[in-house]
Each structure stands twice: as structure tokens, then as C-alpha cells.
Amino acid sequence: MPNIEQAYQFARDQYSEWGVDTESAIKQLVRIPISMHCWQGDDVSGFENPDGELTGGIAVTGNYPGKARTPDQLRADLDQAMALIPGAHRLNLHASYADTGGKRVERDELQPEHFQSWIDWAKQKEIGLDFNPTFFSHPKSADGFTLSHQDKGIREFWIEHGICCRRIAAAMGKALQNPCITNFWMPDGSKDTPIDRKGPRERLAASLNTIFAESIDPKLNKDAVECKLFGLGSESYVVGSHEFYLGYAVRNKKLLCLDAGHFHPTEVISDKISAVLQWVDEILLHVSRGVRWDSDHVVTFTDELQAIMQEIVRGGYLERVHIGLDFFDASINRIAAWVIGTRATSRALLHALLEPTAILRKFEAEGNLTARLALLEEIKNLPANAVWDYYCQNNDVPVGRAWLDEVQTYEQQILSKR
Numbered sequence: 333m334p335n336i337e338q339a340y341q342f343a344r345d346q347y348s349e350w351g352v353d354t355e356s357a358i359k360q361l362v363r364i365p366i367s368m369h370c371w372q373g374d375d376v377s378g379f380e381n382p383d384g385e386l387t388g389g390i391a392v393t394g395n396y397p398g399k400a401r402t403p404d405q406l407r408a409d410l411d412q413a414m415a416l417i418p419g420a421h422r423l424n425l426h427a428s429y430a431d432t433g434g435k436r437v438e439r440d441e442l443q444p445e446h447f448q449s450w451i452d453w454a455k456q457k458e459i460g461l462d463f464n465p466t467f468f469s470h471p472k473s474a475d476g477f478t479l480s481h482q483d484k485g486i487r488e489f490w491i492e493h494g495i496c497c498r499r500i501a502a503a504m505g506k507a508l509q510n511p512c513i514t515n516f517w518m519p520d521g522s523k524d525t526p527i528d529r530k531g532p533r534e535r536l537a538a539s540l541n542t543i544f545a546e547s548i549d550p551k552l553n554k555d556a557v558e559c560k561l562f563g564l565g566s567e568s569y570v571v572g573s574h575e576f577y578l579g580y581a582v583r584n585k586k587l588l589c590l591d592a593g594h595f596h597p598t599e600v601i602s603d604k605i606s607a608v609l610q611w612v613d614e615i616l617l618h619v620s621r622g623v624r625w626d627s628d629h630v631v632t633f634t635d636e637l638q639a640i641m642q643e644i645v646r647g648g649y650l651e652r653v654h655i656g657l658d659f660f661d662a663s664i665n666r667i668a669a670w671v672i673g674t675r676a677t678s679r680a681l682l683h684a685l686l687e688p689t690a691i692l693r694k695f696e697a698e699g700n701l702t703a704r705l706a707l708l709e710e711i712k713n714l715p716a717n718a719v720w721d722y723y724c725q726n727n728d729v730p731v732g733r734a735w736l737d738e739v740q741t742y743e744q745q746i747l748s749k750r
């Protein structure tokens with residue numbers, strides 16, 4: 333399309349006047365993977381018990397037809413979504429998505445072989461995999477506690493699950509020659525005011541220490557821990573709070589996972605990135621969008637999304653921050669949800685890479701805060717969209733809203749027949 337080329341040439345010249353090299357921004361962007369979460373494709377159901385209840389204080393609303401019910405269906409949907417998103421990304425899998433051929437395998441008995449079909453798929457697509465033990469939607473987590481449970485037997489079951497998952501993740505990392513990030517999120521907490529806040533936290537720390545006792549080469553697997561402010565049914569107390577995991581990650585050299593929907597409504601993770609990276613080597617992000625009680629709306633091109641990406645790029649943190657997504661919406665086409673959220677995240681990264689940061693930094697250093705604010709407003713009018721369209725075209729994915737036509741065709745031909 334010649335007008336995309338023309339618009340890009342015009343944009344390239346405009347950015348060059350601000351000292352920004354659009355070609356270099358594009359080259360950087362294509363190398364930044366975004367870890368797409370498998371659970372947007374089936375409302376966090378997984379394949380262990382697809383019609384079972386989703387527990388753990390998370391909820392998916394909506395009943396859009398056509399959700400994936402088998403590993404093959406989920407992979408086909410991911411193939412379709414990934415074909416509409418520029419760049420090479422990753423897949424983030426939960427343990428409850430094991431491909432066991434219909435056989436019931438308990439979570440403390442999961443093995444790498446139960447994820448072989450995912451590994452083969454990722455190898456063929458030349459993408460990396462990330463992983464998560466699943467501590468919810470299971471009878472042994474029914475009262476809201478897992479690794480911090482007061483019952484030793486229940487704790488041991490979940491500890492064994494954590495140990496299995498790290499080995500599975502290491503097998504994925506080895507097979508794909510690409511380190512897997514394994515994120516530990518446990519729903520443990522209580523609806524009403526507990527008397528004992530200390531005991532569960534001591535037990536959670538001890539359980540994690542046992543899980544992480546086996547040393548695994550970081551070239552194969554890196555562990556992350558994820559905090560939360562509250563969940564449905566854990567409104568008064570969450571064992572794994574922010575302070576708990578920040579301390580745990582610092583002391584035990586783990587990655588800290590910051591989920592954008594897991595803090596007070598006026599608290600933003602964009603401000604936390606440079607703070608926690610003073611104390612931990614690497615972090616994982618769960619890019620999400622909190623709306624009132626829900627921490628997991630589909631990511632859109634918000635101010636906070638842009639601020640997160642600006643912080644990563646301005647701080648020179650691209651090697652230390654792993655970008656993952658975490659949202660689930662069953663009220664709209666699930667493939668469209670992936671595409672909207674991942675394209676928005678990638679576009680926000682591009683905007684950050686196109687920022688004339690050197691000029692802004694200079695004004696700030698000189699104390700010229702008037703110029704800093706004025707230029708922050710002016711650069712919002714630079715033609716980043718022309719660079720984005722050009723980037724999409726060069727990566728063989730639809731430009732602009734054309735991707736939606738492809739999702740609608742797939743819905744008619746595939747989803748509507750499920």
C-alpha cells in the first residue's frame with residue numbers, strides 16, 4: 333500500500349527533527365516478546381475439568397460462544413490471534429492446560445510429557461513458553477488456602493505441585509533453548525478478619541522455600557512470585573501481599589511479578605518498576621486493566637499502559653522486565669480480546685521507543701519544567717500511528733482495523749461450529 337509507505341516517510345522525517353530514529357525503534361520493537369496468556373482463550377477453564385467452577389477469587393463474566401475446549405482448539409485460536417499481531421511473542425501456560433489425552437493426572441503428578449504437545453507447537457512456531465502452577469479450581473484449595481494451609485497434608489500436596497511445575501518449566505526451557513518464567517500466584521486469603529495473620533505467612537514462606545530448594549539453571553527456568561491486594565472471597569486478608577513477596581523476592585533472589593490490577597485503584601505499577609528494580613534483578617509484569625473490583629479487563633491503550641512502557645524504555649530495563657499479559661473477558665470474541673490487548677501493549681511499547689527522551693531529560697535536568705510539560709503535550713501529536721501501520725505491514729499482519737475482518741471470518745467458519 334503506497335500510502336502507508338508515504339505516511340511512514342513523512343513520519344520518519346518528523347521524528348528525525350526530534351532526534352528520534354524510527355528505523356531503530358522498529359528494530360528494537362520486533363525483538364521484544366510479549367507473553368500471551370493461554371487462559372484468555374477459554375475463560376481460565378483449563379482441560380482438567382473444563383466445566384468445573386473457577387475458584388481462587390477470580391471470575392470471568394460473559395458467555396460468548398465458541399470457546400476452546402481442547403488443546404488443539406486452543407492452539408488453533410492462538411495461531412489465529414498471533415497471525416494478527418506483529419512481532420514474535422511467547423505463550424504463557426497454566427498447569428491446568430496439561431494435554432493428558434483425556435486421562436486424569438493429579439496436579440502433584442504432572443510431568444513434562446503432559447506438556448509435550450505444547451512444546452512441539454512452540455518449537456514449530458519458534459516461540460518461548462512461560463509457565464504457572466495452578467493453585468485454584470481444585471478440591472484441595474476449596475477453603476481458600478493452599479501453600480499456607482494449616483493442614484500439613486494439603487500443604488504437601490501443593491508443595492509437590494510447585495516442585496513438578498518447576499521441573500516441567502525447566503524441560504520447556506531446555507527443549508526451546510529459551511528460559512521459561514514460572515510465576516507463582518496462590519489465592520490464599522480470607523473473606524473476613526483473621527485472628528492469625530502471622531501463621532499463614534510463616535507457612536507460605538516455608539512452603540516456597542521447600543519448592544525452591546532444588547537449584548535449577550536460570551538458563552532453563554526463572555521463578556517469579558505475584559502478590560495481590562484482595563480477591564473475591566479474600567477481601568480482608570491475602571497471605572501473599574505486596575510486602576510479603578517484595579521481601580521474599582529480594583531475600584531469595586526471585587523475580588517479582590507486578591500485576592497492574594493487583595493494587596489500590598490509585599496505585600500504579602508504572603511507578604513501582606524503577607523502585608523494585610533497585611532491589612531485584614528482574615521482574616515479570618502482568619499487564620492488565622483493573623476496573624472497580626475486577627483486576628483483569630482487556631488491556632487497552634490507556635495512560636497507564638503508556639506509562640508502564642515509558643518506564644521500561646526510559647529506564648533501559650528491556651532486558652530485566654519480562655512483559656506478560658493477564659486478562660480474561662468472555663463477553664466478547666476471545667481471539668479479538670487477545671488481539672486488542674496484545675496490539676495495544678505492542679503499540680504502547682512503540683510509542684515509548686519513539687519518545688524524544690533525550691530532549692525531555694535535558695529540560696528536566698535544567699529545571700525547565702515548563703518546556704518539559706509543553707513538549708510532553710506536543711509529542712502526543714507526532715505521527716506514531718504511521719510508524720505502527722508500517723510496522724504491521726512489514727510484519728505481514730493486517731493494518732488498522734482490517735484484523736477484525738479476519739477474526740469475524742474465523743468466528744463464522746470455526747468458532748460458530750463448536
Ligand SMILES: C[C@H](O)[C@H](O)[C@@H](O)C(=O)CO
Pocket residue numbers: 371376390464517558560591618627658
Ligand atoms: C490465572 C492467573 O494465574 C491469575 O490471573 C493470576 O496471575 C492473577 O492475577 C490472579 O488475580
Ligand SMILES: [Mn+2]
Pocket residue numbers: 517558591618658
Ligand atoms: Mn496476574
